[in-house]
Amino acid sequence: MDTPDVAANADISVLVVDDHPMWRDAVARDLEARGFVVAGTADSVAAAGRIAGAVQPRVVLMDMSLPDGDGAAGTALVLAAAPKAQVLILSASDERDDVVEAVKAGACGYLVKSASADELVAAVHATAAGQPVFTPGLAGLVLGEFRRMAAAPEPTPAAALTPRETEVLRLVAKGLSAKQIATRLHLSHRTVENHVQATLRKLQLGNRVELARYALENGLD
Incomplete structure (x- = not known):
């Protein structure tokens, strides 16, 4: 350069x-x-x-x-x-x-x-x-x-989530608030919010209601 x-x-x-x-x-x-x-x-x-x-x-x-x-x-x-x-x-x-x-x-x-x-x-x-x-x-x-990813079978959107994002998604689907999730996972409230925002972006969803619905529909509850 x-x-x-x-x-x-x-x-x-x-x-x-x-x-x-x-x-x-x-x-x-x-x-x-x-x-x-x-x-x-x-x-x-x-x-x-x-x-x-x-x-x-x-x-x-x-x-x-x-x-x-x-x-x-x-x-x-x-x-x-x-x-x-x-x-x-x-x-x-x-x-x-x-x-x-x-x-x-x-x-x-x-x-x-x-x-x-x-x-x-x-x-x-x-x-x-x-x-x-x-x-x-x-x-x-x-x-x-x-x-390698292009040659692999088409994954479901959830496959792009990290293990921590998937864990947070499951708890969102159970109706827990960000504060409750933070307490359960021993994370800060802000870190949980960051995971939620990253998950919304990856799954191209608009809000937590859609996120919870997605989790339920894909067996992540």
Whole structure:
């Protein structure tokens, strides 16, 4: 990836999502120094969704490990709040499952944190243009996974849910509130809400009533 001129970055707004303040602030400073507009920073999935809705960033740099959920959940929440945003995962993890889940949730790229400042700048610029960006080696992994999925029998929509999302869905079908589900699963109320929102997005449903009906119709009660 070629590093673009600073002037080419002036109309690109970026939201930086990471729960490590020193890293988050350093990335924000580096981007501002290269001409990007840092529209905001966030330290959690919930904050990312809220701020993305308010500032409508062009690019979201999303960490994969956050205190109230993972980068896949964060990606889904951000895209629900800011549909025109492009999400680039910037994570210390290069685990296959993390990469695939992030892309399934709507991320258009995945960069590991060992990338240089120039690589990050080029990646953000490419992401803003809608181009997929992956750390070398990860693009082949994603392509291989999606080829495998295309060759597999057509799954039911529920097959796309994570085990935790399925667990939350079953409890929604039983009529439990988010607070009750959080208590039962030893999660925060916000984390449960994030799982519900991600499940609604994946199943293309509008609300909890439709979610409960879906669960009942598919034997997930």
